[in-house]
Amino acid sequence: MRRQSLTRAIQLSLLLTLPGLAAAQDATPAPQGSATTLDTVTVTGSRIKQTNAVTAQPVFVLDKAKIDQTGLQTVGDLLQQMTSSGKALNAKFNSSGNFGYPPDGGGIGAGSAQVDLRNLGSQRTLVLVDGVRWVNESSASGVSGSADLNTIPLAIVERVEVLEDGASAIYGSDAIAGVINIITRRNFDGAEVHAYYGEYEDGGDTTEASLTLGGSGDRWSAVFTASYFEQQEISSGSWEQSRYPTPGTGVRGGSSGIPQGRFFFCDPTRPTTGVGGCDDDTENWYDITLNNGTTTPVFDPNNPNGGTYNSFDGSDRFNFAPYNLLLTPQKRKAIFASVYYDVTENTRLHVKGLYNNRTSTNQAAPEPIFVGPGAGTGGIADTISIHADNPYNPFGYTLDANSNFLVATRRPVEVGPRIFNQDVDTLYFNVGLDGTFTLGTSSFGWDFNYAHADNKATQEFLNGYNVAKMKLALGDPAVCAQVAGCVPLDIFGGQGRPMTQAMIDYIRTRQIDSSEQVLDLYSANVTGDMFNIGDRTAGFATGVEHRRYRGDFNPDPLRQSGESQDSFAAPVSASYDVDEVYAEFQFPVLSTLDLQAAIRYSDYSTFGSTTTGKAGFRWQPIEDIVVRGTYSQGFRAPNLGELYGLTQFGATLVDPCGSTGSPGPADPSFAAGCAAQGAPPNFEQANTQITTFTGGNPDLQPEESDSYTFGVVYAPSWASGLDWSQRLDFEVSYYHHKIDDAIQARDIQALLETCLREGGVGSVNCTPFTRGAGGNLNPPENFLDNLGRIETDGVDFKVNWSSSDFSWGRLSASLQSTYVNDYEAVDVDGNKSQREVGIEVNDSAIPEWQTNLQTNWTMGQFNVGWTVRYISSVDELCSNVPVSEAPGCMGGVETNKLGSTTYHDLQFNWDNAMVDKLKLTVGVNNVFGKEPPVCLTCSLNGYDAGTYDLPGAFWYVSADYRF
Structure with a gap:
């Protein structure tokens, strides 16, 4: 008992x-x-x-x-x-x-x-x-x-x-x-x-x-x-934290895939002060974005920050949080x-x-476009070049993924959010x-x-893109013209010149x-x-x-x-x-x-x-x-x-060689390793998500x-x-x-x-x-x-x-x-x-x-x-x-x-x-x-x-x- x-x-x-x-x-x-x-x-x-x-x-x-x-x-x-x-x-x-x-x-x-x-x-x-x-x-x-x-x-x-x-x-x-x-x-x-x-x-x-x-x-x-x-x-x-955020998910730590576009390239036509061409030690690499309100981009190679462009920095980053769901x-x-x-x-x-x-x-927020070797996907996007004859290319020369081009990004908000x-x-x-x-x-x-x-x-999956079609639409227009439905793609006009419906329809795809x-x-x-x-x-x-x-x-x-x-x-x-x-x-x-x-x-x-x-x-x-x-x-x-x-996994990875919004030099404990890997002293991580x-x-x-x-x-x-x-x-x-x-x-x-x-x-x-x-x-x-x-x-x-x-x-x-x-x-x-x-x-x-x-x-x-x-x-x-x-x-x-x-x-x-x-x-x-x-x-x-x-x-x- x-x-x-x-x-x-x-x-x-x-x-x-x-x-x-x-x-x-x-x-x-x-x-x-x-x-x-x-x-x-x-x-x-x-x-x-x-x-x-x-x-x-x-x-x-x-x-x-x-x-x-x-x-x-x-x-x-x-x-x-x-x-x-x-x-x-x-x-x-x-x-x-x-x-x-x-x-x-x-x-x-x-x-x-x-x-x-x-x-x-x-x-x-x-x-x-x-x-x-x-x-x-x-x-x-x-x-x-x-x-x-x-x-x-x-x-x-x-x-x-x-x-x-x-x-x-x-x-x-x-x-x-x-x-x-x-x-x-x-x-x-x-x-x-x-x-x-x-x-x-x-x-x-x-x-x-x-x-x-x-x-x-x-x-x-x-x-x-x-x-x-x-x-x-x-x-x-609907949450103030996402509309006006303080953490790294907000404006200062947001995405470099922005509606106005970001363009990181070298001008191969300018005289050089370094070894020559588009080597890393020259002054001819630009990291620029389109000014707000621009309808017709104007690029001045003698003054990259003049015309309708400004140097890209943390204040330009895109706050994607309001497009997401709590x-x-x-x-x-x-x-x-x-x-x-x-x-x-x-x-x-x-x-x-x-x-x-x-x-x-x-x-999720409208899908950003990343092309060029700096896209970091390990796939087709890293190999994309933008042809000089693309009718929307404001620079007058080819952005070549093998020589003078790191990355171009554009987030076409006109396409609408990604839906799964x-x-x-x-x-x-x-x-x-x-x-x-x-x-x-x-x-x-x-x-x-x-x-x-x-x-x-x-x-x-709705409102995603076909990268192979993007490569074709950004390439030689003569080749694009031979493919049914292909139209040259404009990633340079920002919000002032949205993509046309024909452009969107060609690259957009439904995935199951x-x-x-x-x-x-x-x-x-x-x-x-x-x-x-x-x-x-x-x-x-x-x-x-x-x-x-x-x-x-x-x-x-x-x-x-x-x-x-x-x-x-x-x-x-x-x-x-x-x-x-x-x-x-x-x-x-x-x-x-x-x-x-x-x-x-x-x-x-x-x-x-x-x-x-x-x-x-x-x-x-x-x-x-x-x-x-x-x-x-x-x-x-x-x-x-x-x-x-x-x-693939898009890890939110902080690069010690120069994190987002904080260009180098790196912390002394990392400096030698960063230099050995080829990161320049003023390196800044392009995006917080690095594909793995x-x-x-x-x-x-x-x-x-x-x-x-x-x-x-x-x-x-x-x-x-x-x-x-x-x-x-x-x-x-x-x-x-x-x-x-x-x-x-x-x-x-x-x-x-x-x-x-x-x-x-x-x-x-x-x-x-x-x-x-x-x-x-x-x-x-x-x-x-x-x-x-x-x-x-x-x-x-x-x-x-x-x-x-x-x-x-x-x-x-x-x-x-x-x-x-x-x-x-x-x-x-x-x-x-x-x-x-x-x-x-x-x-x-x-x-x-x-x-x-x-x-x-x-x-x-x-x-x-x-x-x-x-x-x-x-x-x-x-x-x-x-x-x-x-x-x-x-x-x-x-x-x-x-x-x-x-x-x-x-x-x-x-x-x-x-x-x-x-x-x-x-x-x-x-x-x-x-x-x-x-x-x-x-x-x-x-x-x-x-x-x-x-x-x-x-x-x-x-x-x-x-x-």
Whole structure:
């Protein structure tokens, strides 16, 4: 009875509050004073059925009541608010037209939502639905190793269980950082209608509606859900930070692709004062742009700054931010059904199916034209010359890519913004049997599952250009005249002389990309009793699993040929199989001590076999305290994109030889390396985005990891059953993850700086870097390899409390807080990644502290909830800021501080108000309209969209009616 007291107290807390403990939600507590034992259930993190609510591994549970309290309507938004969650894609990322493809071959993921536990990357978090693997996303841009949570409608979710521990021995690959297990609604009788509407101060209207029907009989139960979700866009131009920006994403650090054009060339006809011709040491190189208001360009070679031109400088750069989106629009429609049928007394059949469609849009500023060797694409654009006979060429001679021409740019805003429309279909089918049997005095459970899942996506890209046609239209007009539709292209007239419709129609093109991922899975499991140890029973679970993965990526033919002005991408079509067998054991060694062990053997068709193990303990020395710990070996197999992808990535790279808006000389530590690479003393980086060739590696081996946790759960009996405290429990858990042979590309910024410090040439760190005309970096290569070691550790704190019922109501509170002690990533060459605890880099921060506090006051049918979300301050390195005079980084300071941020959320509920079974909710998230801290290094909108909320408050109303 004493041991059951803690179990029951904590289990009740799990059902009443936002918990931080492992949960057996389906179990029913024994009545007060009864010696009846709890029913056995399966808890995420173990396949052995057990009665203990506090297991050896830490599990965080969000039940439906607490999901509703957040006011959020997507699974991704819900999980990204967890304190253990790091940066992951969401609707605040508007990245399609600006960065190209990340090095992992998984694509941009436009419109998707992911989850990242412990800042280890979404590809290292395994997503399950009802204990079965979910298909990875395609999103039309690659073959990803991450699941898109937007494929799972929130309307079908009963609860979410988050295993905050490595679990490869239990679930196989990808479970290095933890496991998300989404449990769908199963037992439901009647009908329920849900309607929701919300919006931000600047728009982003959000509408959600769902219908759930359910029923049951003596031998069956069934649930059907249909849902609709629509979220409208918010333009970046509606936020003052984007309209009149202070960080590097604004005017001073914007793009050199400007509406008035930029022209960097040498006049070969003028006498020289140097060696002669257009060598780098002559005075005849011009970097000019057209004056505003010009309709007819006039160039004076004797006075390049006279006529209608002026020397290009930082004030001429283009602020692209207002054309982007703060919040990307999307629509989702879904149908889900599940049926359970008792075939016999001991055997049950289940069938589940889901269809989910998502349409979403990204938008970027009108696509800039970059031609000449300084374009830095590594493709056709770098080879383009502008013929002397082009009727719009004001200079009177050919701008030759092989001699006197670095780069010409022009952003034709008259074409309109780049539009990326995604259409994603997800189809899921699962059928299985489960049941029980006995042998002698031992009981056993078994199950068999087959699952088929298909995620298929297309992306339509509008207002992009065909570079091959641009080359023809800027070349010899006589050759252009022989090609149907070709007209000479004018990139010299600026906004005063826009491109004609005929010019636009010839170079503009519509591009279609598509990708697909398919997962077929067969699994069989048996769990039960082995033998008794004293008055307790040892348990086991064992099983087999077969999975087949297939992935296809078909970029538009223009991307494959390099004729797209947007990023290059190569197709992928591949598959692999894996066969696995595992065993898990639990031994009650003492009346107060349980030991657990698991082992899993995996055989992959791509790299061979591997074996992982796990061990854990649960010790309850006294009634009120449970001490627990685990040690886990983990692995992650390289996914199809990592093995076979080949793409380009537009890294926001700061060249230490002379950053944007800050011509050299370089810092003394880089000066010798810059000179050795051929960067002139007065070098200025032409553009903040330097294209990098990235891609997969078919020789990749699995990542390997070691993880351990240690925790204490304390539920004091002296704070139970009292007026001021019906129950109170505490949890402290330490975690540590170390990953070896991490699959990654090198930190290209850190690698460039190391290369320059080492002299700029000759060392292995300098292999990716060469420079072209004018000292600009040529596109480096940065392919994936088993390069890294990643190590992180920290502590989770959780507290749950509730009072008894008073005449004035009942109070409850829950606290979850995560402290990240250390995060370090080092490659095989000893280069340490800039990503650390308390540092903002690459649009991603790792705050030292994140804390969520939920409080509730309930009286009868009325409930008020107040949530406080805290994010500690972070620093960004001023050496990464693309503009030397950016606020916060002037005066020689090394870092810019992004202050701590606190959000307040309020929610009011009235249950059974006026009409029986009607629940009305009104809420406001970020009540005080807290704006995210301005980030000088962050892309697009000047803030970290993976860490902070959108600017401004979000209010919502919802109604639920059940009949």
